[in-house]
Amino acid sequence: MRNTARWAAALGLTAAAVCGPLIGDAVAAPGAAPSSLYAPSALVLVTGHGNDAATATPERAVTLNCAPTASGTHPAAAAACAELRGVGGDFDALKAADGVMCTKLYDPVVVTVQGVWQGKRVSYERSFGNACMRDAASGSLFAF
Structure with a gap:
């Protein structure tokens, strides 16, 4: 015992x-x-070169906390949290920036998100043809 x-x-x-x-x-x-009335929103975002997360070489990782205020190691935490709130935490709903032109050079990058968004576990992975396409499609979220 x-x-x-x-x-x-x-x-x-x-x-x-x-x-x-x-x-x-x-x-x-x-x-x-509980110390807060806000549902937790704490994410780890990773970006790297490769076709998928299993084979990609991670290049950079940041943390992003969105409740009750934006914080973490993300360089634009407030903007990234605002974008996520604007799409209800749906990473696929992030809008591509208007007027951005990217080359068609194929140099694949992959992004992943693991953590909790408004109290629910999230796991997300998406590949882009190159870093310009990633930046154009995800706004400030993966701009780190």
Whole structure:
């Protein structure tokens, strides 16, 4: 019984350390009121060269937190959060910029998103023909 209690305590601490930032203080302190009324929105965005995430070489990764305020290592966190809110978190609904002209040079890039958007887990992957096409299609979200 004593070992079971130790494992439970260790696992509880691990869950709080890993999930606490994503789902609030309720995991870290059962019965405590959440520290925020906002659903969590914490994402890790990665971009790299290649046709898909499994074979691509990651080049850059940033974090993006959108609730209650925009933060993270993303260089344009406020703009990226505003774009995501504008499409309801639907990454495929991001609009291509008007008037952007890209070469047809094929140098594929892939972007991935993992995390939580407004309290729901998200996993997204999309390939583009080149970096210009990625930037034109995703606004400021993948411009890092």
